[in-house]
Amino acid sequence: MVDGLALGGGQLPLGIELSLETRLDDFLPGPNAEALATANALAEGRWQSNLYLAGASATGKTHLLQGVSHAASAMGRQVAYLPLSRPEMRDPELLAGWAGFDVVCLDDLQSVAGEMAWERALFRLYEDMREAGGQLVFAADEPPASLDLCLPDLASRLAAGPVYRLEPLDDDDLGEALRLRLARRGLSLPDDSARWLMRRVRRDMHSLTRLADRLDHLSLTAQRGLTIPFLRQVLDDT
Amino acid sequence: MLAEPCIPPTFALEYSVSDSLWQRCLDRLGRDLSEQELNTWIRPLQVVESRHRLRLLAPNRFVRDWVRDQFLTLIEDAVGELSGDSQAPQVNLEVGSAGVRPRRQKAEESSDQRPKAAEVVIGSRLVADHTFENFVEGKSNQLARAAARQVAENPGQAYNPLFIYGGVGLGKTHLMHAVGNRLLEQNPRARIAYVHSERFVGDMVKALQHNTINDFKRLYRGLDALMIDDIQFFAGKERSQEEFFHTFNALLEGQQQVILNCDRYPKEVNGLEERLKSRFGWGLTVAIEPPELETSVAILFRKAAQDGVDLPDEVAFFIAQRIRSNVRELEGALRRVIANSRFTGQPITLDFTKEALRDLLALHEKLVTIDNIQKTVANYYKMGIKDLLGKRRSRSITRPRQVAMALSKELTNHSLPEIGEEFGGRDHTTVLHACRKVKELRESDARINDDYQNLLRTLTS
Numbered sequence: 143m144v145d146g147l148a149l150g151g152g153q154l155p156l157g158i159e160l161s162l163e164t165r166l167d168d169f170l171p172g173p174n175a176e177a178l179a180t181a182n183a184l185a186e187g188r189w190q191s192n193l194y195l196a197g198a199s200a201t202g203k204t205h206l207l208q209g210v211s212h213a214a215s216a217m218g219r220q221v222a223y224l225p226l227s228r229p230e231m232r233d234p235e236l237l238a239g240w241a242g243f244d245v246v247c248l249d250d251l252q253s254v255a256g257e258m259a260w261e262r263a264l265f266r267l268y269e270d271m272r273e274a275g276g277q278l279v280f281a282a283d284e285p286p287a288s289l290d291l292c293l294p295d296l297a298s299r300l301a302a303g304p305v306y307r308l309e310p311l312d313d314d315d316l317g318e319a320l321r322l323r324l325a326r327r328g329l330s331l332p333d334d335s336a337r338w339l340m341r342r343v344r345r346d347m348h349s350l351t352r353l354a355d356r357l358d359h360l361s362l363t364a365q366r367g368l369t370i371p372f373l374r375q376v377l378d379d380t
Numbered sequence: 381m382l383a384e385p386c387i388p389p390t391f392a393l394e395y396s397v398s399d400s401l402w403q404r405c406l407d408r409l410g411r412d413l414s415e416q417e418l419n420t421w422i423r424p425l426q427v428v429e430s431r432h433r434l435r436l437l438a439p440n441r442f443v444r445d446w447v448r449d450q451f452l453t454l455i456e457d458a459v460g461e462l463s464g465d466s467q468a469p470q471v472n473l474e475v476g477s478a479g480v481r482p483r484r485q486k487a488e489e490s491s492d493q494r495p496k497a498a499e500v501v502i503g504s505r506l507v508a509d510h511t512f513e514n515f516v517e518g519k520s521n522q523l524a525r526a527a528a529r530q531v532a533e534n535p536g537q538a539y540n541p542l543f544i545y546g547g548v549g550l551g552k553t554h555l556m557h558a559v560g561n562r563l564l565e566q567n568p569r570a571r572i573a574y575v576h577s578e579r580f581v582g583d584m585v586k587a588l589q590h591n592t593i594n595d596f597k598r599l600y601r602g603l604d605a606l607m608i609d610d611i612q613f614f615a616g617k618e619r620s621q622e623e624f625f626h627t628f629n630a631l632l633e634g635q636q637q638v639i640l641n642c643d644r645y646p647k648e649v650n651g652l653e654e655r656l657k658s659r660f661g662w663g664l665t666v667a668i669e670p671p672e673l674e675t676s677v678a679i680l681f682r683k684a685a686q687d688g689v690d691l692p693d694e695v696a697f698f699i700a701q702r703i704r705s706n707v708r709e710l711e712g713a714l715r716r717v718i719a720n721s722r723f724t725g726q727p728i729t730l731d732f733t734k735e736a737l738r739d740l741l742a743l744h745e746k747l748v749t750i751d752n753i754q755k756t757v758a759n760y761y762k763m764g765i766k767d768l769l770g771k772r773r774s775r776s777i778t779r780p781r782q783v784a785m786a787l788s789k790e791l792t793n794h795s796l797p798e799i800g801e802e803f804g805g806r807d808h809t810t811v812l813h814a815c816r817k818v819k820e821l822r823e824s825d826a827r828i829n830d831d832y833q834n835l836l837r838t839l840t841s
Binding site for chain 2: 164175176179180183189191200208211212215220221222223224225230233235236237238239240242243262265266269273285294295297298299301302303304305306307309310341342343344345346349
């Protein structure tokens with residue numbers, strides 16, 4: 143509440159931010175249409191091999207994985223999302239016991255690559271899932287061959303499903319992605335504002351998502367639309 | 381077996397009711413937890429509901445402990461709140477599984493002609509598709525295939541043990557399963573085990589912990605045929621090697637067949653006892669080499685046919701020429717081409733394949749920085765970085781400068797003001813002008829376009 147007051151008499155935003163679930167529908171494909179199509183098919187059970195997504199930070203790996211989790215779960219399939227870079231994921235035992243699941247999504251594989259205990263656990267998970275007929279979706283910053291794995295057996299298995307390298311969006315698509323994000327919050331971003339903005343901000347999806355959050359908050363507080371003067375004020379304040 | 385307790389599927393049916401208490405509980409928890417927390421910890425819990433009890437089953441101890449420490453109070457509160465006036469059921473959190481649910485019905489219906497996976501006593505089920513008939517033979521694997529065939533016809537007699545070694549993804553496991561499938565075909569009651577060495581070690585450790593090592597021994601020594609995959613995983617595990625050594629001897633003495641796979645020649649496995657190495661050589665040791673081009677092509681045709689896909693010759697040769705490492709990756713590349721074709725509705729042509737595999741075939745991308753671009757451009761035009769970033773405005777200097785700015789915009793995520801800043805503190809409009817100018821020049825001047833393409837290639841290859 144103190145934050146709200148400090149903003150100077152504008153409308154106080156509600157304490158509960160709208161929680162936006164990550165959906166495959168909201169993934170702006172750009173150059174990654176094929177990866178999106180395969181992810182969609184896998185989530186719905188129309189594609190029967192594993193899937194590996196490689197790409198730099200902010201290219202949409204986590205979005206696709208969370209989207210697969212959501213879509214598969216909505217269809218009543220048993221699914222788990224395991225982001226391996228998180229500090230609480232510190233025990234390879236985490237990877238045991240998933241064989242009965244339809245889909246297991248493993249994010250940030252690079253954070254456990256090179257650690258023997260993890261690689262063995264991954265190997266076991268891979269074999270168990272294969273045997274039980276479940277599917278794995280992997281995401282990492284590099285394709286399997288560049289992950290520096292200790293186990294060549296694991297590297298070749300990871301490369302056995304299709305491996306997609308996700309490419310960053312170009313400026314037009316990024317502008318469109320920002321517009322989509324704002325639209326889901328009920329905000330419209332006029333064309334000239336979008337062009338103006340894209341020349342001045344960091345052009346990657348993480349920065350743009352944070353920006354969308356901020357614009358949502360500030361435009362509600364200030365009761366103003368996303369005009370160029372308003373956007374200029376927002377950028378000047380940072 | 382030593383599996384986690386399994387609840388019969390009849391009980392598990394109860395939780396599929398969509399307006400169940402747990403479903404409402406999930407909706408309630410969604411307000412307090414992040415999407416990641418829900419997808420990682422909460423949704424994966426399997427639930428068995430009854431009137432007085434809500435059993436939450438975690439896949440392993442780690443998940444159980446984390447959920448107990450972080451979320452159990454929250455869950456109990458939600459359950460209490462949602463139960464209203466009636467007595468809230470007791471929440472129990474344990475490790476387990478609610479039984480295997482019917483899965484992939486469609487896939488199974490469509491492939492009904494395929495034989496069902498054969499049952500084995502210990503270890504993993506045999507893959508029904510891994511037969512001798514489905515094994516594509518070539519010069520690289522001829523000997524191994526012939527030996528495996530012999531063993532399948534005369535188990536315990538021909539070569540014992542049969543030791544197959546070779547790089548990953550070349551078909552060693554396929555041959556093992558083929559032997560197992562053939563043995564079961566001849567004698568459905570044969571006791572056969574296909575075990576990955578990882579699992580052998582794991583099961584043995586569990587047997588030691590649970591004091592059931594004698595059962596473990598009896599089970600293994602009573603087999604008609606034992607196949608152990610990737611025995612290089614035994615390296616450094618002395619207790620497992622010891623146990624395996626005795627099992628191995630017992631089987632060989634009883635003329636029961638043993639087949640072993642390894643990624644290298646037995647003598648080259650470090651951390652393996654000498655007595656084991658020498659015993660592995662008692663039977664026949666055969667190698668599998670990476671497939672020659674023709675074999676790779678034949679494998680691709682076979683795989684494509686299995687998927688009902690008509691693969692043009694030139695496409696098969698293109699993929700086989702470029703993916704030389706192993707069969708698994710070869711198949712991965714093919715799967716990707718098939719997926720792209722299926723989901724875009726385009727036919728599989730050579731150009732389509734090149735496009736589909738472009739990133740797979742490209743060497744891994746270097747991380748491109750503005751700094752790197754400036755150095756590469758300065759080097760290309762044989763000028764100093766100082767000039768590139770400096771104030772001079774003669775055309776021989778502004779042109780490369782503009783090219784470098786345009787490349788920075790294309791290859792990095794930096795904002796235009798950031799790029800301007802990196803180029804001697806210039807305004808973002810200067811960067812914008814440079815990008816437009818370079819675009820225009822590339823269309824009108826072939827030399828500049830060549831320069832740009834060369835630089836792009838140097839920076840991204």
